Amino acid sequence: MTDSPQAIDDLIALMAKLPGLGPRSARRAVLHLVKKRAHLLIPLADAMQQVGETVRECVNCGNIATDDICGICASERRAIGEICVVEDVSDLWAMERSNQFKGRYHVLGGTLSALDAVGPEDLRIPRLLDRIKSENVTEVILALGATIDGQTTAHYIADQLPGITVTSLAQGVPVGGELDYLDDGTITAALKARRAI
């Protein structure tokens, strides 16, 4: 951009790297920030600084936290003995929003993938096996995506855990979903797992 200040160009280039923003929307966002300097730009810079300085990974489960141990692992109100294995922190958040699971989590940080050469030691799988021993875990809930890689990872983990109950989330019709819009695979899964009412 000719003649626009270097600081602005730099900020636009960085903002454009955020998921969901491209060069055009980054420009729009930066102009908005400049106009709302006191109410948005300065607080946002401070909040990022704050997150950059304080937020790290929980050494136990991989969740993001401001201490070495995250709020969930540290909480005494969370049931021990149950671990819900998720791919990413965003999945952990999604589980927490449903407000149903009262145990603890383990964030793998991805899925096994032959294509991308991701093996068990690239994920937090060894740490999961340690935790299962040390925390007297009796049930492992695999809340992994219903993708090929997600299911491969689920099978791999289940194979490592003889003698422990390993479950996975049910597959079926989403609540509020219309059959007409569902893919064949989901309908097949829902039909196979049909229940008496």
Place this chain on the structure above:
Amino acid sequence: MTDSPQAIDDLIALMAKLPGLGPRSARRAVLHLVKKRAHLLIPLADAMQQVGETVRECVNCGNIATDDICGICASERRAIGEICVVEDVSDLWAMERSNQFKGRYHVLGGTLSALDAVGPEDLRIPRLLDRIKSENVTEVILALGATIDGQTTAHYIADQLPGITVTSLAQGVPVGGELDYLDDGTITAALKARRAI
């Protein structure tokens, strides 16, 4: 969000205020930032800090600048005597991208609007009239939006400037545009302004 660190929640709430991002995409962006702390989060915080400290409005034209006078107003290569009046800094940037106009700009900061009670003194119109006198301006190009408010503003400014050439951008078929997709108003305008070839 239960159990996610306060610093993260604060950052998500601020990010969600950016145009183009909602609560869901703000969450996604923040997770991305946390994962790319060294490459994105820290540089972004610094760039925002930098912009917050250095960027201000050009006292002459209203463009954003790091000095009291913006690069365009300060440049000796820009023609004096021609002022292009735009609504917003983003419009100035759009004009600059076309790389055609070699004069100087004046950013109004909005358009006159009876509905939103925006009068001439709420915009940078008095300053424009001052500049036209002091800079010996001979042509004012009104590059305002083809909206009701934009056109009202254009007429208001033209009325204030007897004896000066006031022009506005041509209306017509956009380059690369197909007639089939154009609205009636644009086709009417393009037909009225037809030229011999």
